[in-house]
Amino acid sequence: MLGVVLLACVGCTSAYVSRDVVYFGTAKASFHITPKTEYQLFNYTCKNLLGGLVTLWWLHGGWTTFNQTRVKAYVDGETTPSFNIQVYTAVAMGFNDESHVPWGNTRLGSSGHQGAYNAIRIPFYRNFSMTLTMDSRETKNQTGWFYIRGLEATALQLGDSLFIPPSTGARLRVYTSENVTLQPLDYIDVVPKLMGRGALYAVTVMIQSKNFDVLEGCFRAYFNSSNENVTLLSSGTEEYFFSSSYFGAASNGFALPMSGLLHYHANTTLSAYRVHQVDPIIFNSGFRLRWRNGEKADPASGQKCTAIDSGNVIGHPGVSHVTFYAYVYQWP
Incomplete structure (x- = not known):
């Protein structure tokens, strides 16, 4: 008997079947970034027609202005990013204050110097791309570390009972x-x-x-x-x-x-x-x-x-x- 996930959800045409759920992700160690360029961290196209959900990404960098590093997300071929955020501002580590590190919860956190994770889910239907750009004050090549994870055929959950499948066109x-x-x-x-x-x-x-x-x-x-x-x-x-x-x-x-x-x-x-x-x-x-x-x-x-x-x-x-x-x- 197939495992079936029954959802009370917006825009669902059928229940998800567990065999449709596919893990995706990657990790990059000691990758090199050139100043004043938009470096592609990740690009992924769904294997099915049920959409996907980025569940977590983490970034660490050794450069002085890491807190003002910008991360952009492009969903389903868009040319203007769904978001364009500074890494530390996105997790409320304002004024480059690391005094509470390590700290974290199921959505935001940091457990090391010049690093942060963000697990606010990012839905997409066909394609997802993420890029990194260093602050304009950086003039030398730098080294970073990164990983990202997600699932295909997985709905976005809000609260305890509302589920929004990527096929609805939901966007963050x-x-x-x-x-x-x-x-x-x-x-x-x-x-x-x-x-x-x-x-x-x-x-x-x-x-x-x-x-x-x-x-x-x-x-x-x-x-x-x-x-x-x-x-x-x-x-x-x-x-x-x-x-x-x-x-x-x-x-x-x-x-x-x-x-x-x-x-x-x-x-x-x-x-x-x-x-x-x-x-x-x-x-x-x-x-x-x-x-x-x-x-x-x-x-x-x-x-x-x-x-x-x-x-x-x-x-x-x-x-x-x-x-x-x-x-x-x-x-x-």
Whole structure:
């Protein structure tokens, strides 16, 4: 009797049969990278018509600016990459802070100097390619180490019960806002206005400001194509990462399965991550995610995040320099 994996899933036409599942991957030791070139780490074409899922990749490099090395992913022949990310920013190791190494969970982590792994799944249907580009300040050939793993005929799992097969055309996009300067009470689109269906899966952030009054800022989500009706994902920045009081009791940092604070310095800089594997933020008719640099409170009720133009400013938020990465799955 054949083993059958029964899925409650979006867009499934039949159950997957275990004999269809195929492992793929490779490892590269001491490969050489030339400055100012896009080096191909991996290229793979599915052997069947059921699509594939990259399950994990790991990278280590010996060059000084490794933390700003860029990795790009190209899916199914696209010429513009699905994502273009800096290795350390993608796992929330902002400001090149390795003080918490080794750390990790089932999706993100680092267990050695100048290295990191990323296990946020990458679905594709026919072909997947990954490349590496060193920071432009590197002028000499360098040496790296890399491996990648995946499975064909395997669905993307969100939460405990939702499965999205690659045949639906599901894609992982990483929306990046790098080194953006915000004035007090400015908004930033962590995820821009999107149409269609999908899920917010993870967010990493780096913040530099004169004080942490900016952490009064809330995360606001919009779940329709008109992006009018707001839903609060948190009533403060640190709450989104399961902390409180400007990360006060957690200022030494933490790395948990769903969230982490990997850098915190003198109430002026921080770097954190949030993974929505347990609580995926699903949308069906458009989505947008915004963060505010500081916040106002309604003068009548005292409630935060409800006053937009009116209200009382909380504390004295200053100019901030921020970087956000948002991992978002999208499907038709």
